Amino acid sequence: MPPRPDDPSEPVTERPRVPRFTPAEHRVHRATATLMALCVLTAGCLYLPFLAELVGRRALMVTVHEWSGILLPVPLLLGLGSRALRADLTRLNRYGPHDRQWLRAALRRRDGRPAGKFNAGQKLYAAWIAGAILVMLGTGLLMWFTELAPLVWRTGATFVHDWLALAVVLVIAGHVWKAFGDPESRRGLRTGSVDAQWARREHPLWEHEDNTR
Template sequence: MVTIPPDDTPLRRFTPAERWIHRGTAALLGTTMITAAFLYLPGLGEILGRRALLVTVHEWSGVLALIPVLAGLLSRAFRADLARLNRFGPHDRGWLRATLRRLPRPAGKFNTGQKMYAALAAGAVLVMTGTGLILWFPHLTPLVTRIGATFVHDWGALLLGALVAGHIWIASNDPEARAGLRTGFVSRSWARHHHALWEREDHDG
């Protein structure tokens, strides 16, 4: 006979290593975006001044933002979650349509929206890092390359900023999802409602 755990039974969603990877990446990317705002918006730049310092902090925080993820590859749980984020299954089809219609939509540990966000954010960070390095060391590339890198870097910053803002807004409306990142645990009732396939997989396992 199968025993169904109570709804308030804690379910581990993230390990301590995964939570620190998220915090480290968020802190460094946040620093990069804040310094970018001061560098690109004249009004903010005038308030703080010290442009050279802002440029240095911006450059180093951008490069170092890759470190938490690269170090996280040593974590088996983190590698498993990366595999989940990179894998689209049959249940992912029609997820956006169902979400817009407020219909039930089964999801694994990560829903389709989270998978799409992860893919877009990862791609944007890599593009921003590559173009940022070209601008950091301008003497290594011809002028036409630097012009193109500046264009891509500026628009990539807007895209990444919009993605992160949307990510924060969605998280702000889900206290238990935030608790999962803060403590590592969520309730089974929340998991059954938002990530039923993952909750069932954990229970069957």
């Protein structure tokens, strides 16, 4: 009699996996996400009345908000010592015809979205959030150190900082929503490897991309 499929004596074969991220990249992502979460949460406590009343301690919220914002670029700067992280930053900054094809297919909700290790959506998100952090940092410093600029500059900085903060919250919410819709992608960031079949399906040009480096 052949063994039953759930027979514990039958060996369980794991599906092949491919490395995607190093521990250094995982730590950079986690540290950056933590600092960003602190910025968003403390900003909510400063701008939303019901949160301000619930939490109180406005001076503490201001201090945490300021320092978490200043420290935001630090994990990435420290992570530049990792060769794998530098290689991935290079990938994120390179666009090709397949990225335009991916965007067209995504906008029309169609299949056939060719991508290397990072798809076009991930590249655009990385570029946008990096630019937003720099603008938020610059405007935040003008608001913090009032002697750095005249009042009209500080007023403009406050306007840009507040509205860009809202855009950042919306974009990050979309990023988190997409991540929750792709468990294997989250597992790759958490464990460092992804299912080989998932990689071939979602990032079919990844192997070719690595072979041409």
